[in-house]
Amino acid sequence: MHYVYVIVLTCLLAPKTVTFGADVLPKTCAEKQVLNFLTEWREGVELPVTLPSLDVIQITSFENVYQGFGIKISYVTGDMKLEGVRNFTVQQLSLSSDYTRASATVRFPLLRLTSDNYTLKGRAYLLYPLSGAGFMNVTFQNVDVTVGITFVSKGGITQAGEINLNLTIGDVKINLANSSWPLNQVLSLRRMEIIEEYRSTFISASKDYLKFELDRVLGNTTTVDTIRTIANNYCKLTANN
Template sequence: MNRTPFVFIVFLNLVLIKGKDVTPKNDLEMKMLYLVDKWRTGDLDALPYPMPPLDEWRMPPFEGKYNGLGLQMTFSTTGMLITGLNNFTITEMNISEENLEGSAVLNYPFVNMEADNYKLNGRAYVVYKLRGSGRMNVRVRNTKLVFGFRVNNNGSKPVVDDLQLDYEIESLEVCNINFRYFLLYHSWHLLKSVIKCNAVIKLVSSCSKIEVNFCKFSW
């Protein structure tokens, strides 16, 4: 499973989609699915803990770094609006009533993230500059989350005190972003094969500058 540090946000989301989710095998799994259904539909008063609505999530501004796949970069965004978090399918769930340990597999078809402004600065293969700024729109498709957890029930309320998470992302579409790769034209195909980028490209100044718009990255 991929463990890339390029992660905007991770949620412990168990979302019930009627007719598609796994069938519960015990009372604890049934209760969990019931509560998740309330969360998905926005009935937050029925939940035992305060939870944010899933239809829209606002993420505060943040800064981060990425180093991998031949890329080194720093990036920052303004506040981000995330939609589509209420569209999950639970394909597997196993929760033990005896030791309060569990695991689940989630399939997440689509999530959209928008920010009014982003800034990016870095290099590809050390010598090629990567720069960008402006409005950002990121579309994440077909994400699979696999996680295990253990519940501590010693206090007045049970809490998750151990969580392990793996994930797979089929595609990440970055739209309305202008990445500028300053490199010779014959090097573009090498870079494109490294980052697996299918893009609409515009050649400027006798191919010494390449402007990439509407770029789709796949890992």
């Protein structure tokens, strides 16, 4: 849920009749084609650009130290899987008339993050030893991701410029198998506060990843004029049919 500008270029080439369902109703021809592209990506339709599969997102292992609520632990996850991404709906979509600014809000009703082998060690309340190893399961409910992107021209080539990203999570449940008391109890009671502590880290990493992927897909040949010409020509064509 994040490739908004290149979507404008590629989706205009293949018109389809789409039932939007719970998705937002587009206001313009270009927005309609962007939404069409997103729904095809969601449904697994083969696309003219290479985008990651939404079935399972693979995430590399992660290690960190957490301290709070009387607990200090160091932990390492194994490689992780994120599932449920395909079930998104587009809540908001906007594209400027000059194709240099785009924004979207995407909702994921349920995301599940798992790892087959996490390990941790630490202490609770200074004295009580903590340990854990095994299966990790984190579920996120009603996740809204809002992205705003401004595109800039450098040497005639379009690249992602400023990116704004916001994240809201309705609820989260965390379970660490084979972990010492009171880890799961603390995670259950303080889950939203703990997630909030990681918000800025997640947003920063997501913005860097999004910019990298946008620039990769746009390559070194895409220009604003090319996008605008294709979009205008297609919208004129469909208006006359």
